[in-house]
Amino acid sequence: xxxxxxxxxxxxxxxxxxxxxxxxxxxxxxxxxxxxxxxxxxxxxxxxxxxxxxxxxxxxxxxxxxxxxxxxxxxxxxxxxxxxxxxxxxxxxxxxxxxxxxxxxxxxxxxxxxxxxxxxxxxxxxxxxxxxxxxxxxxxxxxxxxxxxxxxxxxxxxxxxxxxxxxxxxxxxxxxxxxxxxxxxxxxxxxx
Numbered sequence: 001x002x003x004x005x006x007x008x009x010x011x012x013x014x015x016x017x018x019x020x021x022x023x024x025x026x027x028x029x030x031x032x033x034x035x036x037x038x039x040x041x042x043x044x045x046x047x048x049x050x051x052x053x054x055x056x057x058x059x060x061x062x063x064x065x066x067x068x069x070x071x072x073x074x075x076x077x078x079x080x081x082x083x084x085x086x087x088x089x090x091x092x093x094x095x096x097x098x099x100x101x102x103x104x105x106x107x108x109x110x111x112x113x114x115x116x117x118x119x120x121x122x123x124x125x126x127x128x129x130x131x132x133x134x135x136x137x138x139x140x141x142x143x144x145x146x147x148x149x150x151x152x153x154x155x156x157x158x159x160x161x162x163x164x165x166x167x168x169x170x171x172x173x174x175x176x177x178x179x180x181x182x183x184x185x186x187x188x189x190x191x192x
Contacts, residue, residue, distance in 0.1 A: 002026075002059060006045040009038050019044060019061070028061035029082075031090045032160075033167060037063065049075075051082045058082060067094050070131070077126050079119055087112045088123075091163055095171060096145065098131045108146065111159065147176035148183055161187065 005028065007021030016029045017038050028046060030038075038044055046061035047068040060082055062068040067089060074085035088097065091112055100108040101124055109120035145166050152162035165183035173179050 001050045002048050004045070005048050005059075005061065006043070009040050009042055009044050012038055012040055017044075017061070019046065026059055028059045029086060030061045031086060032164065033090070034061060034063050049082070060086060062089075064094070070094050070097060073127055073130055074123065077119075077123050079122065084112070084114055087114065092145065093167055093171070101127050101131045104128060111149075111163075145176075145179060148180035151176075151180050152183060152187075155184075157187065165190075 005019055005021055005026060007019045007026070009017055010020045010025055011018040012035055015035075016027050017035055018025045019028050020026075028048065030046075034046075046063065047065050048062070049060045049068060049071060051058045051060065060071065062071060071082075071085050071089060074080050074088055075082065080088075088109060091097070092100070092108075099105075104124050106117065106120035106124045109115055109123055110117055115123075148166060149159070149162050152165070153159060157165075162183065165186045166179065168186050169179050169182045173182055
């Protein structure tokens with residue numbers, strides 16, 4: 001199987017990028033954050049997972065081995081396929097997701113399109129002991145993220161914009177009002 005891929009980024013499209021390696025262009029699906037970090041005609045190195053189904057071979061790419069491992073853990077939960085697992089990784093950092101799962105916070109996972117309450121509870125139940133204990137600071141920032149997300153939605157930002165900004169806020173900032181202030185600053189600097 002393909003576990004790691006290095007090459008030149010030939011194209012970036014909605015949901016995937018084409019990575020040219022050894023004369024072959026590989027279509028690699030990734031999170032929004034990963035795709036935004038790639039630059040066309042620049043070199044990239046990705047950890048990958050090859051999903052094999054009937055007549056389809058899909059390649060999923062990740063910037064870190066830790067992100068790949070969480071993706072593969074999510075795939076072990078019945079009812080979670082590669083697209084759903086990628087959507088879950090799109091909502092927050094690996095540390096925040098690990099914290100939400102280990103803390104039993106299924107409601108955090110229901111923010112993903114296509115993940116209902118029962119599926120989120122199943123993820124928490126099956127992966128709670130596998131993801132590792134969360135740090136106290138990460139748990140606090142998770143709670144701060146939930147409050148800040150609601151506040152930004154009330155201010156008119158979309159859930160996607162709010163989540164993208166919160167992903168960029170350092171985990172050391174734990175209090176919800178400080179996380180909100182930093183996320184709004186990030187959103188403001190993006191519009192300039």
